[in-house]
Amino acid sequence: MTYSILAVDRAHRAIGIATATFSLAVGNSVPAIDPAAGAVASQAWPNRDLRHLALEALRDGAQPASALASALRTDGGAAYRQLAVMGLDGAWEVHTGESCTPWAGHRAVDGMVIAGNYLAGSHVLDAAADAWGATPDLHADVPPDEVVDTAGRRAQRAVPQASVALAKRLVAALLAAEDAGGDARGRQSASLIVSSRGERVQWPPATDIDLRVDDDDRGPYALAALLDHRLGTRAAD
Structure with missing residues (x-):
């Protein structure tokens, strides 16, 4: 009922996850990230505990396959889960339970894995992977995000270039998947x-970009507009 893209930029030390679905507020229930460990998506019939357990295992030094397996051993409903895990080195593992709503599966290319269920078909994943591979190097300068403090003074909060580049690649892949049919039921929410x-565990995790569309029939397209706004590449409404 959801598709998620997990990705790393090993050379520039960034990690991210983008998610879209026809369900409400996907950013609350599916993705999780620990910049000191990796990224996780628990979807289909999500079990939020799996995110914590998989990230905890990654922090303890487990590889994604072991982290995924140890998390699923605690879950009596594993047949209904789709769980994707990616480490900071780009290693990944995906579990798609036999009771997930078809079409369900995953596709991986260097530095990225996309997993989805209740999709329009396997071509949704192919489109995302193709877009990921076709996205050019985006490490050019971009305007920093301009903010105003409580005294009305302008300040600058720059987003690291590696995170800007990774965010743009993730959104490009997410939109390609959506253009190919995405969630077979339609659009409602998205997250980036x-x-x-x-280098150390923090809670809440320190993120450079954290955007959510909770209830909008434009879903991923609204998320792309939010990213443009966050990066200062379009004027505020």
Whole structure:
């Protein structure tokens, strides 16, 4: 009922996850990131505990396959889950339970894995992977995000270039998947989380970009507009 893209930029030390679905407020229930460990998406019939357990295992040094397996061992409903796990080095693992609503599956290319269920078909994943591979190097300068403090003074909060580049690639892949049919039921919510790689565990995690569309029939397209706004590449409404 959802598709999620997990990705890393190993050279520039960034990690992120983008998600879209026909359900409400996907950013609250599906994706999770720890900049010091990795990224996780628990979807289909999501079990939020799996996100915590998988990230905890990654923090303890487990590889994604082991982290995924240890999390699923706690879950009596694993047949209904789709769980994707990615480490900071780009290693990944995906579980798609036999009771997930078809079409369900995953596709991976270097630095990225996309997993989805209740999709229009496998071509949705193919479109995302193709878009990921076709996206050019985006590490050019972009305007920093301009903010105003409580005294009305302008300040600058720059987004690290690696996170900008990764966010744009994730959104490009997400839109390609949506253009190919996305969630077979339609659109409602979407989420984007990107962070520079961290050296220590923090809670809440320190993220560079954390955007959510909770209830909008434009879903991923509204998320793309939010990203443009966040980066200062369009004027505020």
